Amino acid sequence: MSATLHTFENGTALAEALADAVGDRLAAAIKERGTASIAVSGGSTPKAFFQALSQRELDWTRVIVTLVDERFVPPENDRSNHGLVAANLLQNKAAAARFVPLYRAAATAEHAAAMASEATAGFANPFDIVVLGMGTDGHTASFFPGGTRLREAIDPATPRSVITMNADGAGETRLTFTFSSLQDAGFLVLHIEGDGKKEVLARAEAPGDEMEMPIRAMLRRARSPLQIYWAP
Numbered sequence: 001m002s003a004t005l006h007t008f009e010n011g012t013a014l015a016e017a018l019a020d021a022v023g024d025r026l027a028a029a030i031k032e033r034g035t036a037s038i039a040v041s042g043g044s045t046p047k048a049f050f051q052a053l054s055q056r057e058l059d060w061t062r063v064i065v066t067l068v069d070e071r072f073v074p075p076e077n078d079r080s081n082h083g084l085v086a087a088n089l090l091q092n093k094a095a096a097a098r099f100v101p102l103y104r105a106a107a108t109a110e111h112a113a114a115m116a117s118e119a120t121a122g123f124a125n126p127f128d129i130v131v132l133g134m135g136t137d138g139h140t141a142s143f144f145p146g147g148t149r150l151r152e153a154i155d156p157a158t159p160r161s162v163i164t165m166n167a168d169g170a171g172e173t174r175l176t177f178t179f180s181s182l183q184d185a186g187f188l189v190l191h192i193e194g195d196g197k198k199e200v201l202a203r204a205e206a207p208g209d210e211m212e213m214p215i216r217a218m219l220r221r222a223r224s225p226l227q228i229y230w231a232p
């Protein structure tokens with residue numbers, strides 16, 4: 001599908017513009033269907049965006065927030081994406097939103113993934129908004145190069161669900177929505193910052209194997225147009 005690059009002067013300007021765009025989409029979905037759903041990524045990049053979005057004026061009681069992917073760690077762990085979202089997005093006006101975690105205190109990550117798949121099935125088809133990140137190794141969500149279930153995760157035939165993933169670059173076991181769950185969001189965003197990530201993006205846009213740079217799956221095959229938000 002097509003991708004559009006939106007460039008901003010700095011991270012603050014990007015965060016405000018992305019919060020405006022996402023806030024407008026959430027409001028439109030609420031107006032249309034009474035509810036809105038958004039899946040966001042972790043990492044260091046989205047913090048300012050989360051803080052900006054948390055202050056947008058809308059009926060947050062009708063918004064469901066979940067994660068594109070998560071580490072198999074409880075929210076108190078400082079590597080938890082749930083913890084990051086709780087501290088930065090589910091604040092201010094957005095404190096009224098309903099958060100649906102991917103992590104579950106289950107015996108295994110596989111059980112947690114099954115529980116998360118069930119808990120999200122009602123609203124993840126498709127998401128109104130998905131905000132992806134990208135690592136310098138070309139991963140997005142928890143689609144890591146060399147990941148144990150990478151082929152399955154990016155296979156368009158794999159159903160909408162949350163699956164587990166292990167990879168050298170990932171640290172903990174991950175829980176991740178599959179490609180099919182994310183690629184048809186009403187508003188599909190890739191949020192990246194810095195010159196290094198822009199170079200990674202250029203490499204990903206060149207011919208090559210999706211298994212080497214899994215972001216290529218989104219760049220090449222997402223049904224929704226990919227909106228790339230970038231600032232130096």
Ligand SMILES: O=C(O)[C@H](O)[C@@H](O)[C@H](O)[C@H](O)COP(=O)(O)O
Binds near residue numbers: 045069132133
């Ligand atoms: O870490 C996570 O939760 C996500 O799995 C990951 O896909 C993230 O979006 C990228 O690794 C970018 O991370 P940075 O923003 O920290 O560069």
